[in-house]
Amino acid sequence: MQRELITFQVSGQVFALDIMQIREIRAWSPVTPMPRVPSYVAGVVNLRGTVLPVVDLAARLGWPATEATPRHAIIVCQVNGQAQGLIVESVSDIVTFDSETLQAPPSTGNDSVVPFLEGLAAIDDNMVMVLDLQALSSAEDGLMAA
Numbered sequence: 001m002q003r004e005l006i007t008f009q010v011s012g013q014v015f016a017l018d019i020m021q022i023r024e025i026r027a028w029s030p031v032t033p034m035p036r037v038p039s040y041v042a043g044v045v046n047l048r049g050t051v052l053p054v055v056d057l058a059a060r061l062g063w064p065a066t067e068a069t070p071r072h073a074i075i076v077c078q079v080n081g082q083a084q085g086l087i088v089e090s091v092s093d094i095v096t097f098d099s100e101t102l103q104a105p106p107s108t109g110n111d112s113v114v115p116f117l118e119g120l121a122a123i124d125d126n127m128v129m130v131l132d133l134q135a136l137s138s139a140e141d142g143l144m145a146a
Helices: none
Strands: 002-010 011-017 020-026 041-047 050-056 074-081 083-088 090-099 117-121 126-131
Touching: 002 074, 002 083, 002 117, 002 126, 041 083, 074 090, 090 117
Parallel strands: 011 126, 050 083
Antiparallel strands: 002 011, 002 090, 020 074, 041 050, 074 083, 117 126
């Protein structure tokens, strides 16, 4: 079965999300920080009258926090009927690949990224990490907008 993914970069690494989980891609706009939220929640933005929580994807994956600039983007995703934004360095391309070629991520022992991966895909000589939004946006974190 063929799948379409949108590829993007976070901390210099190539990631992807299923195109059906993405509502829109927004140009960077400053976020309003919120008190008492996890360290990887950058804050909130106004999305056409709706408060949208924005996650610093690099920080969520256990890497240093993003120093956002106007070159960054916010990918607005839909998970369990709720919207959230993900800060990424840049959005690259829409790619199609055969879902049977998706490989399970290797166990590396102390890797903070692996639990958030659906798998790895070899696309155009690149190893692309396909994110699992369900794992990334677990309900116990309370990140979702109402």
